[in-house]
Amino acid sequence: MIVGIDAGGTLIKVAYTENGSLHFIKYPIAEIERVAAWINELENPTICVTGGKSGVLRSLININSKEMVEFDATHLGVQYLLDRMGRSEDVYVVTNVGTGTSIHCIQNNMQERLGGTGVGGGTLVGLSHLLAGVTDYEEIVALASKGSRDRIDLKVKHIYEGKEPPISGELTASNFGNDLFCVAGELSKEELLATVVGLVGETVSTVSVLAARQCASSTIIYIGSSFIHNPLLKEVVESYTVLRGATPLFLENGEFSGAVGAMISLK
Ligand code: ATP
Numbered sequence: 238m239i240v241g242i243d244a245g246g247t248l249i250k251v252a253y254t255e256n257g258s259l260h261f262i263k264y265p266i267a268e269i270e271r272v273a274a275w276i277n278e279l280e281n282p283t284i285c286v287t288g289g290k291s292g293v294l295r296s297l298i299n300i301n302s303k304e305m306v307e308f309d310a311t312h313l314g315v316q317y318l319l320d321r322m323g324r325s326e327d328v329y330v331v332t333n334v335g336t337g338t339s340i341h342c343i344q345n346n347m348q349e350r351l352g353g354t355g356v357g358g359g360t361l362v363g364l365s366h367l368l369a370g371v372t373d374y375e376e377i378v379a380l381a382s383k384g385s386r387d388r389i390d391l392k393v394k395h396i397y398e399g400k401e402p403p404i405s406g407e408l409t410a411s412n413f414g415n416d417l418f419c420v421a422g423e424l425s426k427e428e429l430l431a432t433v434v435g436l437v438g439e440t441v442s443t444v445s446v447l448a449a450r451q452c453a454s455s456t457i458i459y460i461g462s463s464f465i466h467n468p469l470l471k472e473v474v475e476s477y478t479v480l481r482g483a484t485p486l487f488l489e490n491g492e493f494s495g496a497v498g499a500m501i502s503l504k
């Protein structure tokens with residue numbers, strides 16, 4: 238069995254091939270010992286580990302394993318998953334919305350990290366907990382998709398009263414910037430969570446669009462577990478990216494890019 242593992246800040250992603258077919262599984266990072274126990278019971282596996290918690294995982298397994306730099310593993314995995322979707326891109330940006338967000342330019346088959354933002358999936362979960370008391374990820378994304386941001390976000394058109402704004406009035410001028418004092422007590426969980434998703438999605442796509450200019454590319458490939466079961470985040474990111482003239486692509490199984498890259502490196 239050939240196994241690639243990406244042990245990230247929130248989730249452990251596992252990709253493995255057995256009898257020629259590819260499998261994906263993920264676990265919360267709190268279950269790292271369970272993953273280690275699974276590996277320790279495999280017969281003659283070949284393993285490569287990546288991600289911020291790769292050292293922790295390697296210390297728990299009693300089988301020789303290879304380690305790989307996360308960004309290189311992700312690049313390799315993205316190329317493989319693109320190919321699987323029948324796509325090929327020469328120059329593109331990869332935005333990995335994990336616990337935090339990391340942005341990379343891929344050119345001439347080389348990856349360069351352009352930067353990132355601390356606003357990511359961890360922000361989504363953390364702010365949802367603080368603002369609405371919801372902690373379960375699936376519940377957060379389900380409630381968010383039913384909410385409206387209208388009473389919480391301030392749009393450009395709200396500032397430009399009585400005159401034409403120089404940019405689209407529908408753009409967000411300030412996330413959570415509306416006059417909240419009179420409505421704070423009556424806002425629903427759905428409204429608050431939708432606005433948190435808006436904040437994360439607009440931040441991530443704004444930074445990605447700027448990065449795409451630096452990379453001289455118009456394609457932005459979005460990956461990371463923050464998009465799982467999260468159609469609202471996809472919608473926010475897609476519409477903002479398109480509005481700014483770039484082309485978004487959500488990679489199928491993109492959250493497994495690092496694990497797939499680690500696995501491929503062994504072949
Ligand atoms: P990093 O790369 O920053 O070290 P990571 O690799 O663990 O972190 P991902 O797995 O790509 O990051 O994404 C983690 C995010 O995915 C979480 O912050 C959360 O928003 C979202 N998420 C999706 N499914 C779950 C889940 N079942 N439990 C918790 N968070 C989830």
Ligand code: MG
Pocket residue numbers: 243245246288335336495
């Ligand atoms: Mg990660």
